[in-house]
Amino acid sequence: MNAAAPDLQDLYRRTIKGQAALFSQRRPPAIVTHRCEGSNPNCGDHLALALHLEDVAIAALGFEGESCLICRASAVMMADTLAGATVAQAHEFSRRLDAFLHDGQPLPGPLATTRCLEGVRAYPSRLSCALLPWQTLTRCIQPDPTYATTHLEAKP
Amino acid sequence: MTQAVATNDRATTFDVAAVRADFPILARNVHKKPLVYLDNAASSQKPRQVIEAVDQYYRRHNANVHRGLHTLSDEATAAYEAAREKVRGFINAAEIAEVIFTKGTTEAINLVAASYGRAHLSAGDEVLITYMEHHSNIVPWQMICEQTGAVLRVCPINERGELLLDAFEKLLSDKTRVVAFNHISNALGTVNPVKKMVKMAHAVGAVTVVDGAQAVPHQRIDVRDLDCDFYAFSGHKMFAPTGIGILYGKRYLLEQMPPYQGGGDMIKTVSFEKTVYNELPSKFEAGTPIIAGAVGLGAAVDYLERVGLDAVSAYEHSLLEYGDQRLKSVPGLRMIGDAVDKTSVFSFVMEGAHPHDIGTILSHTGVAVRTGHHCTEPLMKFFKVPGTVRASLAFYNTREEIDQLVDGLAKVREMLL
Structure with missing residues (x-):
């Protein structure tokens, strides 16, 4: 694990930090058809996702909430990647990112920007931060939206 | 050093x-750097004396307790009960009947909330906790209040993270049945004036439940001096293994309380018509306990006494x-x-x-x-x-x-x- 750990400075300074800085610009859209909240009890990340769904296409999405840099960066990349995507594509991309982060499975082309999250794999407790926006979205676009949580149990 | x-x-x-x-x-x-372990409030590390005690227990003495007539069972029982006596001395409880082994602080508080709460709380009664409690000293009381109709009250704190004792006193009334609070806050490190709070709670006839999880590794605990009715703590925060903890309770209260769980060891006789429960402390220790954990806890007590x-x-x-x-x-x-x-x-x-x-x-x-x-x-x-x-x-x-x-x-x- 240690030998494989990427340069943390690289993870934060070059990529995550830049993306996360854009979080405040990905505000909820003017028209909102779906809302969903997600939280990570392990660290206190909390996202309120607002979505404008036109038929089966994501017209726009944005966020409010307080979360760590990795979560914010992932949320920004998700908003940019999924603008104009269909609900089916959103589910598929979410599944593929999960497989990439957990198991190193290949990323599809449209998810190329999220490759910078790869370094998170060396910090298993942070995977939940990277995945929270995506899990919140997939719950939001389910027929019966539920509250998203990336951990079922918080440690004392 | x-x-x-x-x-x-x-x-x-x-x-x-x-x-x-x-x-x-x-x-x-x-990460190729010497470990600097500063997460002791979550769980402490274990000295070799504790590790070796658990190792020796499994290598030489392992068997079920309070059951067999064979040598290993006798040895396991002796080790388990010796650990209880060590804990008794460690917290200065009056007798071993007042020292119940649990899985940890959380189970100990749940035991009191479920058993004492079900027997003594009813609609309109009040349970007083504080703003600085761990979830394990909030949720069990919410649950029992929901079941009994009792009301949960919360004592506020100031910006320094200290309890407002004036507010605490005002919140106490003849409706207050239980007052539950931590000895030391896990999130802030605040040390609460337990003895004073116990006295104030007793003045209105309430029983006191103290979450001592963060206190036992740091300072000497004397439950008789504190005069608290219940005191709960975990082994793993005081250099013992995970999965073992203690509920101290005054004998007269424990005797009034119904068992928390049913099963082996907590009974004297069982028939389909009637079950006679065991004496303290076995009444609250249904099933095979965490024997090696208790042995490890005993070793941790020895270690802390030595240091x-x-x-x-x-x-x-x-x-x-x-x-x-x-x-x-x-x-x-x-x-x-x-x-x-x-x-x-x-x-x-x-x-x-x-x-x-x-x-x-x-x-x-x-x-x-x-x-x-x-x-x-x-x-x-x-x-x-x-x-x-x-x-x-x-x-x-x-x-x-x-x-x-x-x-x-x-x-x-x-x-x-």
């Missing part, structure tokens, strides 16, 4: 190097003062919880940096801290923070390790700000 500390009016020394040599894990590296809790308290206080001074000099750092009476916990936030990111960067420098809400969400809301970084000390920590924490925070600033 002998560090001088002052205990009361005399100066003494605490041989940190000697105690550190007892903890094998402290010699390992993390000396008075010396531990004095040494940790000197670390607290040193760390407080060093951390408060870090630019942008805001301490959460600054009680006058506090133990060795530093809970803080840094401007422009999320606690979770700080935790990851510190981990990369070998420093282990806890980040998040520490199972105290209402408390985090009070301080208007999503969570904090918490560095919590044990007697094996050193000033040099606090320096490494401060150096790690400089790296955080360099990378994030």
